[in-house]
Amino acid sequence: MKLVTAIIKPHQLDEVKEALEAFGISGMTISEASGYGRQRGHSEVYRGAEYTVDFVPKIRLEVIVDDMDAKSVVDVILKAAQTGRIGDGKIWVVPVEDVARVRTGERGTDAI
Amino acid sequence: MKLVTAIIKPHQLDEVKEALEAFGISGMTISEASGYGRQRGHSEVYRGAEYTVDFVPKIRLEVIVDDMDAKSVVDVILKAAQTGRIGDGKIWVVPVEDVARVRTGERGTDAI
């Protein structure tokens, strides 16, 4: 099994979610994150003082998938998350040794 | 060493934490997350307009453990996090190649 982690733009979340659903993925976990990269932050001015935000808001998405699905899932996310503009994000895949579904106690591939 | 990541219901956090402590785990890191799965979100009505929340709040818990403890830790979390109701969450285990404790600079198993 693999863990696919994707850092995407918040506004692409809906599209990515729908694309994954369409692909047949039924579960995922997301959280808020902040990214630092080529895309720069922005600045605000308060009473003459400039204030810089280095980090840019991102969504961090995690999906556990079967070994064989990993590649396709990366492709699906890639496609749905792409806007072509700087800051689109990053995806990585990590090997997973064990998975469990808490409600049922199932283990391994059944638990995905 | 292994990294055990668990997505659990927020209200089970106390029990999981206590179970882990009882097991002898002395450190962990948690963060807020949102889950999408069989358990659906909910909707609110504001002045006649329905508003749907797809994602359900979850806690994401990470513990670095010794290779040999990994299995038992998964079991401990499984047991403490289970309510038997839909949305109980997911646990996965990932191999870890190196660990460091920042304060002391210790590396490897000593650093856990």
Added chain:
Amino acid sequence: MKLVTAIIKPHQLDEVKEALEAFGISGMTISEASGYGRQRGHSEVYRGAEYTVDFVPKIRLEVIVDDMDAKSVVDVILKAAQTGRIGDGKIWVVPVEDVARVRTGERGTDAI
């Protein structure tokens, strides 16, 4: 490729970020987390009732790096994040099987 994850004190973020930049790392993702460990939380008193916070705020930092850079990156973070005081945090390294840059669709090392 490797994924280096570091749990650090929020106030060390600036130093760590600068150290990584100096080392040549051009991208990273961070999120808010809460840590539990030797360092204890604190308590507040409201109208005579004590209120305990178990968890301590931390920053969770993730960097995807080349295999060869992994060790040095851990060292760089270690150095920049260290205050020598309890609660300085933890770093771990996980193997990564695939990486993609969303904007360009690049894969593997090029995508870092």
Added chain:
Amino acid sequence: MDGYYAFMLVSTALVLMMTIPGLALFYGGMTRSKSVLNMMMLSYGAFAITTIVFVLWGWSEGWAGAGNGKLIGNPFELFGLKGVSWHSAADGTGSGYVGVLFQLTFAAITAALISGAIADRVKFSSWMVFVPIWLTICYFPIAHNTWAGGFVFKHLAQQDYAGGTVVHINAGIAGGVLALIIGRRKGFAKDPMRPHNLTLTMLGAGLLWFGWYGFNVGSVVLAGDTAEKSTAQFMSETGFTFMNTTIATAAAMLAWLAMERILHGKATSLGAASGIVAGLVAITPSCGAVGLFGAIVIGVVAGALCAWAVGLKYKFNLDDSLDVVGVHLVGGLVGTLLIGFLSTSVAPGGVDGLFYGGGLKSLGDQTGAALFTLVWTGVGTAVIGLAIKYTMGWRITEEAEVEGIDFHEHGETAYDLAPLGGRLGHSAPSGLPASAALEGAK
């Protein structure tokens, strides 16, 4: 009569407080967190610009030549308040600086009310241009016609104690027309756009209720020919309007909550806040015209009807963002028209409506005045709205709208509640828009 005068001073301050910060909070809490500052700025900005306009030509255009039976007063006659006595008259005829100031606060809140219909999407500069023109073309004439013995009043003698037509129908129709001209927000009726901070909305509604006693009760105009008679009138009339205002508002709140429970299963705090405002709106024209029973009926009808009416915008696909039509136009019509039925000669207005044996005269007068306002301001607002649309333009860019108007128009975000003080983009609750400024949302 210095007591009456002291009350007018306080009332004037109260009506100012209704806009700044009352309405700004009521509206601000209902927007998304990325738009709250802009929403508040539309109220604050409207108040400031109205002040200048009102003192220059507004008072003159509205009140010069009171009783002349014309459509407007001469804007130059009292330009810059020249000739207006700052030795405010104690007879309550509305002359003197305090009379001017009291009316000024009404003009300001009327303009500010409109902003709720076009939340989250218009250029601050366009708004600041719109307000003075709208006041000139739509507000001062209606005020003249209604309260200064202008054309309409001469022919219809409608009752509008504190602004059912002048303020609420006026703002309501203007809001509806502007929303139509300016168009929908990106994502309207698709994306959830729920209130970001209902404690602000509840606070705003509370301050509005409080301030409305200045608005309604302060609208007493003394006609007593002796000091004793004036004092007696002051005491009896304000007791009446205070009572009606209170009871209609309470009834409207309860009715809205009941309606919600029936329609959606739950009574909400947004409903309570909205019901309060709906009741206040409806009792505004009628607080001097009806008795206790009438006030309760008006409150119940306004609360229930507005609770239902706010859902209509989705049917008509009209993005009246914060329901200016559903609350102010509908509520204003309820109060204005029900006078025709419920008005009683026992009340200060002294007119009997249909249910009190007064026949159809009152209903006709009220309907006529409402129609006049709808048409006049509907057309006027359309002209101004279109003129701005095709010259300087109304809308911020679509990107800016998605990213957040607060950052885009004002370079700010409202909240920074995070431990790191907003240094992470995401910990600034409104950080997203800001960042998106550089990345460009899809």
Added chain:
Amino acid sequence: MDGYYAFMLVSTALVLMMTIPGLALFYGGMTRSKSVLNMMMLSYGAFAITTIVFVLWGWSEGWAGAGNGKLIGNPFELFGLKGVSWHSAADGTGSGYVGVLFQLTFAAITAALISGAIADRVKFSSWMVFVPIWLTICYFPIAHNTWAGGFVFKHLAQQDYAGGTVVHINAGIAGGVLALIIGRRKGFAKDPMRPHNLTLTMLGAGLLWFGWYGFNVGSVVLAGDTAEKSTAQFMSETGFTFMNTTIATAAAMLAWLAMERILHGKATSLGAASGIVAGLVAITPSCGAVGLFGAIVIGVVAGALCAWAVGLKYKFNLDDSLDVVGVHLVGGLVGTLLIGFLSTSVAPGGVDGLFYGGGLKSLGDQTGAALFTLVWTGVGTAVIGLAIKYTMGWRITEEAEVEGIDFHEHGETAYDLAPLGGRLGHSAPSGLPASAALEGAK
């Protein structure tokens, strides 16, 4: 005397503002973020329902037959305010609509005060049923006995300038009894239930202080037999009560902060807000009875004692959630009983207490009145509370309580401060309860 009358209009509006939004914010800020809207709704709902009840039979039950020496007035005599002059009398006897309205706002805030004891766990519908019954059985009788020359006043002639017994002891004991009957929140004394937004609580306390000048100072009842005497009384008495209210409140705040510093090491803002309220509560009955020195003593005692008393609920395992007993009952008793010691004939009340050579008479009167209120309302509330418990029931489900009463009872959550506008469950700060609605918390 139209100045006095103008002041009554403003005072009435101020007391309304104390409940809406003052108290709602003060309480709302102290709850958890998942309960703030419900908490505010208990105040808003109480106000609305009280308005209807008061106008129908409340005024009559409380004030009809003033001076009759009976336990209650006849609720039908002035039903629907029939026979009440809306030509408000200028002599300040409390008749007229404004007198009714002023009293109405007192009844409403008293009911609303009770809600703090039962935060986070009761059905909105049960509350809306409780309030009118409680007013009928407990409030109007105590008001009649105290302020309308009823039975108790006839025999004890206690001093209660603005509601030490009628409002604060009354609400305090009712809150305590209800909390007992309704039971503890899940997790009480185990889970932290700390205030979710202390800026709201500070704001609420500030608005309460401001509005309290309407409450206390507006409670002047003119007895002067000529206009000159009435004017003189108005001026001297209000100066007195304004001064006492200010100084006792400041003293109580400082005393609470000092007490906290001693007990817990730090002076908190919640302590400042609470000290303000404790001082205001204690000076409520006594502001017309004591002099400067007395006011300071009352403030210090109330601040220090309440600061200590709020900790007791954990000892008694009584979930008086926001300390209605600790602040209003204790503070009300402090103010009511200390009159027995500190009352001075120099003050408007004209009675000498123990320390001013007046012997034990005053102390006896005050104690008697306090006891009467405690027993009457204690028993009355218990009966109503139990009746509701065993019929429609008080509590929401335990799941709903954990998940959040805002979502469960009102279908809303207060805040949505996140970049994505609450589309992630967790980014809606109160998202948890909402989601849990479907998942069922353990």
Added chain:
Amino acid sequence: MDGYYAFMLVSTALVLMMTIPGLALFYGGMTRSKSVLNMMMLSYGAFAITTIVFVLWGWSEGWAGAGNGKLIGNPFELFGLKGVSWHSAADGTGSGYVGVLFQLTFAAITAALISGAIADRVKFSSWMVFVPIWLTICYFPIAHNTWAGGFVFKHLAQQDYAGGTVVHINAGIAGGVLALIIGRRKGFAKDPMRPHNLTLTMLGAGLLWFGWYGFNVGSVVLAGDTAEKSTAQFMSETGFTFMNTTIATAAAMLAWLAMERILHGKATSLGAASGIVAGLVAITPSCGAVGLFGAIVIGVVAGALCAWAVGLKYKFNLDDSLDVVGVHLVGGLVGTLLIGFLSTSVAPGGVDGLFYGGGLKSLGDQTGAALFTLVWTGVGTAVIGLAIKYTMGWRITEEAEVEGIDFHEHGETAYDLAPLGGRLGHSAPSGLPASAALEGAK
């Protein structure tokens, strides 16, 4: 004249409301979320301690021996208000309890204003020691000199209607001197320290504007020798000051926004809130001295100048945290000095300035009074500030400053908006400081 008296009661309550909660919110919203409670406590604490001091010796030191031409009044003459009639005089001379209370609220807000200059870093205990000493050495003397016919007034007869020198220049110079003595916050001019909640700041500014009508308009002092003349003066003078206050404030807000647009490209809500305050500050001394035109000019100059001045602190490396110098000192000087040019004998002040043919006399008087205040309070504050610095000390530890003064000084954090009710350190928005308390920030 009971109308005038009623207005004074309301005005006094309004000025209290300006500090509690007005100023506390205005300032609180501008701090970081880890400091908001402390910021509010500085205002609340200042008010409470001022109340005690004022009643004991403050009134006496400031107003005893009015017209004596001396630098201060005798603090013991009316100690504890002995000899002050609580039968408040209706003639408006300021004697009587209400006169005392009105002045008390001015002293309190002046002290509270200073706190903005030293946000986030001073011990609460040091502040509570500073305030009474500062009032004694700096405030009461300036008030005596300006308003009670003291030394300066005897020689200069400056116009200061409601506190340009006494309140704003006084607080402004004190804030600047204290900020210098106490030193910069860690991270000043390096770390962003942006406002954590601009809705609070907007709300605070709105409440300040509302309350300022009590402040300015309530500052009328009747000099009419008959009741009729007094009434006439009351009516004409308050109309005048109300108008000037409104129009100058609106003008200043617009000017600030325009200046921001020029300097930084965007008009901000913080700018609107600041412009409101700048306008109110500048019109404070001058609202009784100038006409409509003068008021607009003063508003525009104050708004534009202050908008520019707030940037200066970075040049001088002076951590005047919330711009007490930039807004109150600069705004106070604008209003005080422009009287010299724009004062007109048509206004209640009755003096012609330079532009109205009055020559340089008025400008000289105004400049002299401003200078006297700057020097007196500059020196006085320096002495007190240094004395505290070298005895009990001003600063909290650097760690505590980084971690958050709310937790450190008050054991609290303002917000807990998270689903888990702040049980995760990080979900408490201010959790960081708290935790850091144990870990010690770098």
